[in-house]
Amino acid sequence: MTDDGYFSGASYDPETVRFFDVAHEGAQIRTIAAHTQHLGTLRGAEFRSIVILPTDQVARAAAEMVIELISPLPWPMSVTDKLPHFVGPLDLVIVVGERADADWASLALISAARRGATTALIGPGRGPLNEDAPADTINFPIPPTADGASPSRYITGLLALLWSITDDGVMVADRLHELADAADAELEQLSPERDATVNPGCALRDFTADARVIHTGSRIDQPADLPASINVGLAVARCAASIWSTRGLSGEFLEPEQVPVVLERSQESSASDDIFYDPFLDGEKSLVSLKVIVWGQAQSQLPNSLAMACTDTDTSDLVCAVQLLTRAFAATAYDVSKED
Template identity: 25%
Template structure:
């Protein structure tokens, strides 16, 4: 996909190309965190917390909100005092019962998967937390059955009502309840720092910042016309890679392979001698004048997401081995002639580092869409799929 580079450096043109306000929605990510903290406090989550730590937590999220479950698993970590799992739809596992907490997340409050799981959880007498639109079917299930519903604040910007663009509105209530239950250390002060960091990133990636000094616009240009392979070098960056691949697909309409180290190192480097890794040899007898030039195929580009040294997360030093693997993957890519873009998070709490990377790739995906003449918010083919499956 060729990008209009002049449009990237034209703030007025970008605004005219973005009637749904996707850039504005991303710029308000910090505000989303703060408003979600207030909404969570007002929802009365003490009702869920009062009974103490549950036996297990099951998160129902899919589509644009799927990453919410991934974030909770990341923050809880392998040393979580109770198991945390994610379900995309029915059935609810047979072992889930009154001792467990079920969390259902849907921006519209109408997604069949979370809605069905919430209803089944209520029938089994589980503790229930729902997050989504007020006065929605999901809110009704929760309120009718003694659960707690955190209503996502209404927004005048259409994009902010999309789950992809309203990530932090959905994630913060879940993170906050998990902290109160002793499952994570993501306290309100941590979330305030996340909000501040998202504000800083939004200023850095603002539309009025020229492409040569704007990392998000630069990344959009580097990913133009290529097949991205997004690889995270650990737990935090693995979640960021999954989010980046989803945003590239749904927002910029660019399919992307993604993975996390160390598990996916072999799968990724195996593609370095495949058909997308190198440009096809030119045919010296082809005459472009008569259309004989071979059709070009998109070439691979490795987008390597690096974590700040997570010494506090993994004091045993195991992160050093993962870092060495990431260095080896990059060296192998460069030796094979595969182009590499590497970006790194700044130090901080895992949620702050994740926010760094999500902010960058979210903005880059939207800039790719706008400069490619694509509506970042609405895909006609997704609408067709929805019509054919409902």
């Protein structure tokens, strides 16, 4: 396909167009990393609290994922839909999300700045929200060719802000570049030109075709007197469910303890068990199957399930999370493979 054909629409390929935003995930992270040199004012700040205001569902899920992955934190953090009354000079207020016309978020940034709070925006890079932000608001750019939501931008933008409070800018940039490398390595495997036998994203999309989908992970059991461990699978599952549902695919998150119960009830309500079903009067009755994606596991013993794990078991929790979330995002771009 030539570039002219792509942009003119003469050879319009919906799958390639949908994958365009996904293909920028690595670049989104590198753009955040390049901007860390402007975050020096945060170094050593003693914030009373950090307030995150997401403007959309995926941004909220990304914020909650970041908090889960890097907890415990030295500051109280909240994810909320409105600016708390207590916000003042000792607080950091972050607006994150893709909506360019979120008037309430614009007013929240302006109000927080007037109260003396430090403000930051991880937004669309254009539009009223970006234009109305106070002059001293930390504002992250986006790659010039990117257009659309980016879970990786939300996650790494938040990480850049939080890390910059306690760590040197070079160290923060190096960590972000490591995450960008992980996203790019995953994207090489996720190219739409690769079929489901070698593309884990395509395999994921094909597995869930025409099905109701549950996203879950496995809970890590440990003694109560030990610090809580990071559960990458559950963190990714929550965020992946939001990404899928906002991009038109079936996807809801369930705690792992609830999944067997739901699977059992689904089997009980099958058409073969419906005593009132008459194939002559009701016609052919098609059932929507229930499929389970288990994130952060190499294998799953659940029926009708597919395990999704990182390719390298020695990676850090954050690297693994970025890889898996990139895979979840990419799966929403593919068409279901046609059978030969």
